[in-house]
Amino acid sequence: MLRQWACLLLLGSISIQAVPYYGDSGSGSESEFEESVGYASDSLSKSSGSSFDTEFVPLEQQQQPQGRQDVGPAPGPVPPTTGVEQKPFNVDAITTDVNAPNPAIFFQQSFPFFGNEFFNSFGGFGFGNAQEPWWKGPNVCTEKEEGETVATETEGDETVDTFGQERDGVSSVVRSPLFGQFQFSVNSCMEKPNKHVCTKIVNQNGKKKTLTLTRQCCHGYGRSRNADFSTPCEKIDIKDVEVTAGDMGAKQFIESARKAGELSDMLGQGSGKKVTLFLPKDQDFMEYHAQQQQENAVDQANADKTKPSSIYKLHAVLGELELEDVPNEQLLQTEVPDQKIRINSYQLPPALGLEPYRYSANCVPIDKHDKLSEQAVVHTLNGMLQPLTKNVMDIIRERPDMSIMRTVLEKTNLSAMLEGEKPVTIFVPTDLAFDKLEPHLRRALKEGRGCASNILKNHMLDLTFCSLATVPGAKTTAFNLLGEPLLLNRTQRAENQTGPSSIFINNVAKIMEADIMGTNGVLHVIDTILPTETALPMTTLISQKNLTIFKQLLEASGYDDQFDDLNNVTIFAPIDKALQNTEWARLLKEQPEVLNHNLDLLEFLNYHVVKPMIKTCDLSEKSLPTMAGSNVRLNLYSTHALFSDVMNRATVNCARLVHFDDESCGSVLHQLDRPLTPPKNNMLKVLEANPGYSKFLELVRKANLTQLLSNDSNSYTLLVPKNDVFDEFSESGETQKPAVQTQAELVAMVKTHIVEDVVCCAGIIPTNWPFVRSIESIGGQHLRITRDRRPKIENAGVTKCDVVATNGILHEINDIIVPRPQRAQQRPQLIPPGAGYQPQSDFDVFF
Numbered sequence: 008m009l010r011q012w013a014c015l016l017l018l019g020s021i022s023i024q025a026v027p028y029y030g031d032s033g034s035g036s037e038s039e040f041e042e043s044v045g046y047a048s049d050s051l052s053k054s055s056g057s058s059f060d061t062e063f064v065p066l067e068q069q070q071q072p073q074g075r076q077d078v079g080p081a082p083g084p085v086p087p088t089t090g091v092e093q094k095p096f097n098v099d100a101i102t103t104d105v106n107a108p109n110p111a112i113f114f115q116q117s118f119p120f121f122g123n124e125f126f127n128s129f130g131g132f133g134f135g136n137a138q139e140p141w142w143k144g145p146n147v148c149t150e151k152e153e154g155e156t157v158a159t160e161t162e163g164d165e166t167v168d169t170f171g172q173e174r175d176g177v178s179s180v181v182r183s184p185l186f187g188q189f190q191f192s193v194n195s196c197m198e199k200p201n202k203h204v205c206t207k208i209v210n211q212n213g214k215k216k217t218l219t220l221t222r223q224c225c226h227g228y229g230r231s232r233n234a235d236f237s238t239p240c241e242k243i244d245i246k247d248v249e250v251t252a253g254d255m256g257a258k259q260f261i262e263s264a265r266k267a268g269e270l271s272d273m274l275g276q277g278s279g280k281k282v283t284l285f286l287p288k289d290q291d292f293m294e295y296h297a298q299q300q301q302e303n304a305v306d307q308a309n310a311d312k313t314k315p316s317s318i319y320k321l322h323a324v325l326g327e328l329e330l331e332d333v334p335n336e337q338l339l340q341t342e343v344p345d346q347k348i349r350i351n352s353y354q355l356p357p358a359l360g361l362e363p364y365r366y367s368a369n370c371v372p373i374d375k376h377d378k379l380s381e382q383a384v385v386h387t388l389n390g391m392l393q394p395l396t397k398n399v400m401d402i403i404r405e406r407p408d409m410s411i412m413r414t415v416l417e418k419t420n421l422s423a424m425l426e427g428e429k430p431v432t433i434f435v436p437t438d439l440a441f442d443k444l445e446p447h448l449r450r451a452l453k454e455g456r457g458c459a460s461n462i463l464k465n466h467m468l469d470l471t472f473c474s475l476a477t478v479p480g481a482k483t484t485a486f487n488l489l490g491e492p493l494l495l496n497r498t499q500r501a502e503n504q505t506g507p508s509s510i511f512i513n514n515v516a517k518i519m520e521a522d523i524m525g526t527n528g529v530l531h532v533i534d535t536i537l538p539t540e541t542a543l544p545m546t547t548l549i550s551q552k553n554l555t556i557f558k559q560l561l562e563a564s565g566y567d568d569q570f571d572d573l574n575n576v577t578i579f580a581p582i583d584k585a586l587q588n589t590e591w592a593r594l595l596k597e598q599p600e601v602l603n604h605n606l607d608l609l610e611f612l613n614y615h616v617v618k619p620m621i622k623t624c625d626l627s628e629k630s631l632p633t634m635a636g637s638n639v640r641l642n643l644y645s646t647h648a649l650f651s652d653v654m655n656r657a658t659v660n661c662a663r664l665v666h667f668d669d670e671s672c673g674s675v676l677h678q679l680d681r682p683l684t685p686p687k688n689n690m691l692k693v694l695e696a697n698p699g700y701s702k703f704l705e706l707v708r709k710a711n712l713t714q715l716l717s718n719d720s721n722s723y724t725l726l727v728p729k730n731d732v733f734d735e736f737s738e739s740g741e742t743q744k745p746a747v748q749t750q751a752e753l754v755a756m757v758k759t760h761i762v763e764d765v766v767c768c769a770g771i772i773p774t775n776w777p778f779v780r781s782i783e784s785i786g787g788q789h790l791r792i793t794r795d796r797r798p799k800i801e802n803a804g805v806t807k808c809d810v811v812a813t814n815g816i817l818h819e820i821n822d823i824i825v826p827r828p829q830r831a832q833q834r835p836q837l838i839p840p841g842a843g844y845q846p847q848s849d850f851d852v853f854f
Contacts, residue, residue, distance in 0.1 A: 141230060142203040142222040144239035152219040199331050200232045201240070229379070232362075243379065248274065248284070251380035257286035257387045259293060264319040273323045273342060274382045282383040283328040283339075285348065285368050287391045295391040317343045321392050324348060327384045329377045330366050336430050336471060346394055347526075349430075353476040361478075368392060370473035370522040370529050399433060399525040400425035408437045409532075411453065418455030421463050431528035432468040432485075434512060436536045437519075444536060447546045447571055451672075452536075456572070458672030461542030464488035471528050474521040477510050491539060513537060541670050544571040548671045549580060554678065556586040559595055563602040564609055570616075574673040577617045577631075579639075579659050581682040582666075589682060610635050614685050620675050623667045626657050637685045640722065644770030659683065661767035661809035661816055690725050690812040691716040702733045703760075710750075710757040716814075723815035724762040724782075726800060728823050736823055758786030759826040765816055768808035771798040788826050800824070 141147070196205040202223040209216045224230060224240035231238075246254070252261040264270040274282055287295070320342035328339070330350070338347040353365045366373040371390040378385045400422050403409050412435050416422040425431055441449055452459050467488045477483045477497040484492045493512055500508040510518040512533065520532035540548060546567050549558045557580045561567040570578075586592050591611065594602055602608050613634035621631075630638040642661070643654040657664045659679060666678040688696065691713055694704040707713060716725070762782050773794045774780050781789045782800075790801045798805040800820065807819035 138237040140203070140236050141234070141239050142198075144237075146225050146228040146240040146242070147222050148225040150221040150223075152217075152221070154217045154219075156215050156217075200230050200234065201329075202332075227379075245379055245381055248380040248382040248385065251378055251385050252284075252286055255286070255375050255378060255385060255387045256288050257292075257385075259289040259296075260286050260319075260322070263292070263296070267319065269319040273320055276382065280325065281327040283324045283326060284383045284385050285322045285324070285373070285388050285392060286385060287322070287388045288374060291388065291390050317346075317394070318391075321346055321394060322388075323383075327379075329384065330364075330373065330386065331377070343394070348392065349471060349524075351471050351473055351475075353473075355478065356481075359478060359481065365475050367473045367475045369395065369524045370471070370475065372473075372475045393524070395524060395526045397525055398426050398527045399431060399530050402523060402525050402530060403433075403435060406435075408439075409435055411438050411441045412436060415452055415455055415459060415463060419460040419463060421460060421467070424467070425527070428527055429469065430471045432470060432472040433528070433530045434466045434516065434518070434533045434537065435530050436466070436516070436533050440516075440534055440536050445547050445550060447544045447567065448538075450568075451544045451571060458542040458544075461489060461672065462536070462539065465491065465493075465537050465539040465542060466533075468493075473529060474507070474510060474518070474531070479508055489539065489541065491541075493537070541672070543671055545573065545578060545671045545674055545676070546571055548669060548676055549578075552580075552666070552669060552676065552678070554580045554582065556583050556592055556595065557581060560586075560591055560602070560608065561612065563595055563599050564612060565604050566609060566612065570612075573616065575619045576634075576674045577619070577621045578674065578676050579615045579617070579662070579664075579679050579683060580676060581615070581662075581679050585662075585679065585681045610685065611682075614639070614683050620673065622670075622675055623657065623664070623677075635685060639683060640765060642765050642767060642770065644767070646772050656769060658767050658769050660686075660811050661765075661769060663769045684811070686811045686813045688812055689717050689719055689814045690723065690817060693810060693812050693817055694727070699729045699731075700727050702730045703727050706753065706757050710754045712754070712757055712761075715761070719814045721763065721814065722765050723785075724764060724766045725815060725817045726760040726762070726803065726820050726824065727817055728760075728803070728820055729806075732821060732823060755786050755826045756823075759784045759788045759790070759824050761785045762790070766792070767816065768798045768805060768818070771800075771805075786826060788824075790824065 196203065198204075202221065204219065204221045206220075207218045209218075227242060227245055228240040229243045230240055249258065249261050249265075252258045261270065264273060273284075323342045324339045325342070330352070333339070333350045333352075335350070335352045337350045339350060340347055348368045349370075351367045351370070353367075355361050355363060355365060357363070366376060366386075368386075368388060369392055371388045371392060374387045374389050376386040397405070400416070403413050403416065403425070413422075416425065425433065441452065444452070448462075452462060465487050468485055469488060470485075472485055474497075476485075477495050479497045479499045481497075483495040483497075485495065486492055494514070495510055495512055496514070497510045498508045507521075510521065512518070516533040516535040516537055518531045519534050523530045523532070540551075543551070546558060546561060549561070561570055591602075591608065614637065616634040617631045617639065618634070626641060626643060628642050630640050632638055639659050642658045644656045644658070645654050646656050657667075659677075660683050662679040662681040662683060664677050665680050669676040691707075694700045694707065694716070707716065716723070761784055763785050764782065766782055771792050771794050772780075774792075779791055780793070781791045783789055793799050795804075798808065798818075800818075801824045803820035803822035803824055805818045806821050810817040810819075
């Protein structure tokens, strides 16, 4: 039994039928296709001949999770045909009370691959009575459609499936070269309350044949939306359109149309044409009618206004359309020339306990839908449809409070997108919203420079997003043109509130006017510009990261605009704690005027800017040129005692990166724990400039190593005992540290204090046996490094870290590192036994 269930798990998501292939006469008759897609009549426990069927559970049922959904995208509807993109937004419930689902429904939806008939096939075992699906019952009409096209090269690509047959790249199957000729076909089905559609695609000899079988309730029959799968199509009470509109709360519009003499023309009475009506509810129509009377726009013809008769026909569409059959973003031609209705559908999570979809017509919410009357299919609206004659960009141009946005859109050439035919949504900040901006960001936007286009794209979606998509007590996520999420929250309506509840975007901007519809999309007016770090000027980003002193130095120098214009750069900015005791901070506080266009300050600032842009994932140990002309040295270290090869700490001239990868407009910002100062001297000159290093400098000269320390081609770490360390050493007369007697011993001692690598104090971590770390001096000595209260190298503690020179760094230490005898560091070597060799012990024998 368990094996059978495992097989069902593998086969439950598709239906595959093996049909013998005997010639080139086609893929089978219509009756064969009906059998291939009508598999619900056969139990899963049945099989016959070489063909087998598995119950195909509608994709909507497979994708509806139960219970609360706090995170993650809500599942989208799966269309019956390919080529329809999934809606790029989702609605997630965050504050809803969800009752526990029915256990039977929960089990069935948790294991949808078993299908309904799996449970009904155990009637003889007490699990229930076998029942046929509704679309095999009475009052069901069947439509068959067959089409044939030439397969494209992509569709003609053949792959071998697990059975050894060749199958094309879509879902069609061609003949098998093994064991005779067989044809495998993959069937896909989709079920709706009143419709069951199955599609079979066969690719044979370069021709693609599509067979579609649609079963639906016949005209005058229907099923409720929550009906059980076996509930048959039942006769429905079809009334006159006026009675139907009255039952749906929309009789005022119909009566007004009849009085105006437009109703019969709209319905095409006597012509037999099919019509779909979008009727505003009584309250909405009366409010519109009263407003039009006040403006004297109903009784008087005006060249700039729509004639009264066209208002009615604007709500009528040819054809009987059920919303479940209308794709998202579909444009429906009304009975008014050049006027269309855009239909949008938004999926809601099941946890909200609402209908699975919300529909809108030109962003006007559709209240009730798919009601059949004698003359038309009726949908009711929570508002009036208005004639649309302008695209979104034209609307922005006409608004006096959007003049800045219009200018920026035109300078960045994004206005062309808002004038195109593809659907678009834009959240438009008013001119007052621009006044709230930080000066550098406002300047960049108004001039259309830098990443101004990115800031605008942060406000734009490539779909029609109506306010209807937001639900009180839930969060709605939509992805903008930058691929970044916009989080929209609709507040709960207050008890005494009359208007719609407020909608906030990213908890920053509030929608002041919603759903201003254009011919190619919708715009919403917001009170605040939506920031995005990837589009901010560098000075604005520095300010947001609370690097106050560095930002003030930029502004005081007068070069802040130049920094904003930089592109493809890396900025290493010191944190405020690192700068507060510097000379620059003192001048900024006491004499800020001397900093204006100060060349020394400009060099200091430019020394923190490196080209190109380097994020932490691209860091490597090397020298990088700065905007000041000199280089900075980048080093990587590991702070893992065990995994020493995992580099997770970075330094720039031994200043540690404490925060990193804040992207700006084409640049990146890293924060340092100390400022960077361009070194002026090599290590030899550093020794010569400090009187406290004179005794060590004397040893360097005696060892003839001055040229080594003055060479800028290599980088070293120099460990320097101060003069008082030598004085203590000579006075104590420590026997374990014998005095240097020969030239070779002198050279070895000095070389023990020179490491051919840059070892910053930030790279020295506490270690214990067996995870001991060491560095190698140029004399071949392995020096253990660790950290207690301070960094420690062998027996010497570091009393002053990271004195940066042009060819390395210098550490002050509080002891002299005496080189160990070289033989003590030699590893045992394999010595082949020879003449005169006598092993002294088992140890010698082993080696």
